[in-house]
Amino acid sequence: MKMFGMGGKVLSLFKELDLVCHQLCLELKHEYVQTVLPKPDIDRDKMTIYYMLFRMNEPQQAAGSYTKSVMVAEIGLNTHETMTCEKRTDKELLKQRQLTVLSGDFYSALYYYTLARQSNIELVKWVAQAIQNFNEYKCALFSPHVHFGWQELINEIKKIESALVGKIAHQLGFTHVVPYISDFFLL
Structure with a gap:
């Protein structure tokens, strides 16, 4: 499957997905959060399915934007899943738990922000x-x-x-x- 990228270049589906993944990584980047928490995992299988679903109905750029937005929502949900519930007294572990919640919220807000730009x-x-x-x-x-x-x-x-x-x-x-x-x- 060939698609047109920026500047009219023909991109293969794999290159399109790599581009979407790269852009998603840039959007997820938050300097402070990354000092305490690991980089969020990007489920390439889900990203591929989202992209293919959107691409069947939308132009490449819109499909990429929608895919990134929905993946951010998925990552927000997954980030909240990693939060521990056991009682902690160590300040660093408490800080990590709080940042896990806040980063999940950050990803959720980023999802709404990204879609709001798409209207x-x-x-x-x-x-x-x-x-x-x-x-x-x-x-x-x-x-x-x-x-x-x-x-x-x-x-x-x-x-x-x-x-x-x-x-x-x-x-x-x-x-x-x-x-x-x-x-x-x-x-």
Whole structure:
């Protein structure tokens, strides 16, 4: 698949994805946070699927911007996932926990900022709904009042892992691929 990049150059899909990933890394860079926390992981598989979903409906530049925005939301959710809950007394560990929460919030704010520049209100709504679903699935999973069998547990984890990407695929008209995406991200 060939696409046109800046200056009319033809880019392969892999080069386009590398460009999107590079731009995403630059947007995620925060000097102080990086002194305390590791660089956030970028799930290249999710990034590729997002990009392909958006690219089917949008020009390259918009697809790249939307992909970066949604990936920032994913990274915000993943960053909050790494926060520990056990009682800590060591000041450095407490500082690290606080920065984990703040960096997750920073990524979430960056997501809204990035989409606001694109003026895509629909995408903001979709991601907000997906994040709400993600949070509800997580609450159900950890609720002391709910007991899952193995198959139910796997299905709940599958819903959590694919909440955002499944919602985007569905909203973009690719509902038929959502089960495959969900299974893929369960791995």
